[in-house]
Structure formats: C-alpha cells, structure tokens
Amino acid sequence: GQQVMQIPQYQHVQEGEDFTTYCNSSTTLSNIQWYKQRPGGHPVFLIQLVKSGEVKKQKRLTFQFGEAKKNSSLHITATQTTDVGTYFCAGENTPLVFGKGTRLSVIA
Amino acid sequence: EAGVTQSPTHLIKTRGQQATLRCSPISGHTSVYWYQQALGLGLQFLLWYDEGEERNRGNFPPRFSGRQFPNYSSELNVNALELEDSALYLCASSLEGTGVGYTFGSGTRLTVV
Numbered sequence: 001g002q003q004v005m006q007i008p009q010y011q012h013v014q015e016g017e018d019f020t021t022y023c024n025s026s027t028t029l030s031n032i033q034w035y036k037q038r039p040g041g042h043p044v045f046l047i048q049l050v051k052s053g054e055v056k057k058q059k060r061l062t063f064q065f066g067e068a069k070k071n072s073s074l075h076i077t078a079t080q081t082t083d084v085g086t087y088f089c090a091g092e093n094t095p096l097v098f099g100k101g102t103r104l105s106v107i108a
Numbered sequence: 109e110a111g112v113t114q115s116p117t118h119l120i121k122t123r124g125q126q127a128t129l130r131c132s133p134i135s136g137h138t139s140v141y142w143y144q145q146a147l148g149l150g151l152q153f154l155l156w157y158d159e160g161e162e163r164n165r166g167n168f169p170p171r172f173s174g175r176q177f178p179n180y181s182s183e184l185n186v187n188a189l190e191l192e193d194s195a196l197y198l199c200a201s202s203l204e205g206t207g208v209g210y211t212f213g214s215g216t217r218l219t220v221v
Contacts (some may be wrong), residue, residue, distance in 0.1 A: 033209050042198060043151070045209030088151065095141050095164060096210060100150035 004091045006099035014107050019076040021102035023089035031092040032065060032072045037101070038085040046074075048092075079106050110135070112213035114199050120219045121189050129184040129216045133201030139163075140182040141202070141210065142174060146195040154197075157182050189220045 003026045013019050023032065031050040035043040047056055049065035049072060056063045060083075062075045076083055086103045090096040113132045121127050133140050142154040153166035157176035165172075171187040180201075186193055196217050200210035 035209070042212040042214050043200075043210075045211065048209055094139075095153050095156045097153065098143075098151040 004099040023072045035088045114213035131199030137201035
C-alpha cells in the first residue's frame with residue numbers, strides 16, 4: 001500500500017531561522033495535502049497541491065510538489081514561535097495516508 | 109458553521125472494558141474518518157464511513173468497529189480494551205471533490221488503565 005515518509009522527524013531552530021520538511025511517497029500521488037498540529041491540538045488543513053511542479057505560498061510558508069508527483073516540501077522562512085507544532089503531509093488516496101510528521105520547535 | 113465535534117473529550121477505561129466515542133461531522137459532509145494518534149506513531153487510519161456504509165478500514169483488529177448514522181454522525185467502538193489502545197482518537201469529515209481537505213475534531217483522549 002501507499003506509504004508517505006517524512007524527514008526530519010524533529011527539528012529545533014532558533015527563532016528567525018528557516019525550516020524545511022520533506023515528504024516522499026512510494027507511489028505517484030494525484031495530489032498532496034499538508035496539515036499543522038499545534039501541541040495539544042488537532043491537525044488543521046493548510047493546503048493541497050495538485051499539479052506537477054506546483055509551488056504555492058502562504059505568507060512565510062512555501063509548498064512545493066515535485067515534478068514526478070512523488071515528493072513534496074514545506075519551507076518556512078524566518079520561523080516564529082507561532083510556527084511550533086507538527087507538520088504532516090498526506091497523500092490523496094481516500095482515505096488520506098499521513099506521514100509521521102515533523103515536529104518543529106522554535107527557540108526564542 | 110459548527111466544526112467537527114467529538115465526545116467525550118477524555119475517557120478513562122479499565123483494561124477489558126468497552127469504549128464508545130462519538131463524532132458529528134460538519135453539516136453537509138457525508139464522509140467520516142477515524143484516526144488513532146498514539147504517542148510517536150503519527151496518524152493511523154482506522155475507519156472510513158460514507159453514506160452510512162463502511163468504505164475502508166485500516167490495519168486494526170476487529171474489536172475496533174463503528175457505524176455511521178442517517179444524520180452522518182458516527183461512533184467508534186473499541187471492545188476488550190488493551191493498554192496500548194491508549195491514544196488520541198481523531199475524527200475528520202470531508203466533502204470530497206472540493207480540495208478543502210479534511211476537517212478534524214478536537215479528539216477523544218482515551219486512557220486505558
């Protein structure tokens with residue numbers, strides 16, 4: 001079955017540094033979704049990427065979908081303490097298959 | 109618009125007992141998904157219901173079961189509870205085809221002692 005792998009598992013950064021998490025699928029994806037889960041909270045949908053090579057931005061967050069539609073990345077520029085949480089990618093294969101997530105901590 | 113609601117928020121059960129968790133999806137959403145989030149294991153898919161039917165289930169034993177009611181709300185039942193069933197159980201709903209993604213509830217924290 002489909003598997004979605006995320007790296008790194010943990011990332012500690014100083015406030016103001018950049019952060020990137022990578023997502024790789026064993027199969028070609030029709031689309032990929034990203035979610036954020038704050039500590040003690042529940043996953044919240046961030047974005048969906050559909051097209052090969054697609055790049056989307058949300059303020060300081062940049063999402064990319066690989067040309068082969070088997071990998072994706074989320075990049076955060078100049079992290080802030082509000083970025084703390086676990087970021088999950090999920091492959092569109094109803095139901096969604098989630099990666100294990102990357103837990104980001106930001107040191108002020 | 110109300111989001112996905114789950115009850116109870118917390119549940120403490122003794123090993124061997126049964127637990128029932130409830131979920132109400134966003135109005136108009138017909139699909140309900142259940143996920144288990146145990147410490148360090150990410151989101152593990154449990155069950156998917158759509159239009160009252162079970163559409164898919166994850167790699168969990170049969171003591172994990174559920175149903176979806178005519179109003180699209182759903183319940184998850186876990187029989188013969190084991191200590192390793194302790195986890196956050198998340199329910200999500202979606203309206204397929206919109207690209208909006210899943211909307212998750214706040215979860216039920218199940219503790220088995």
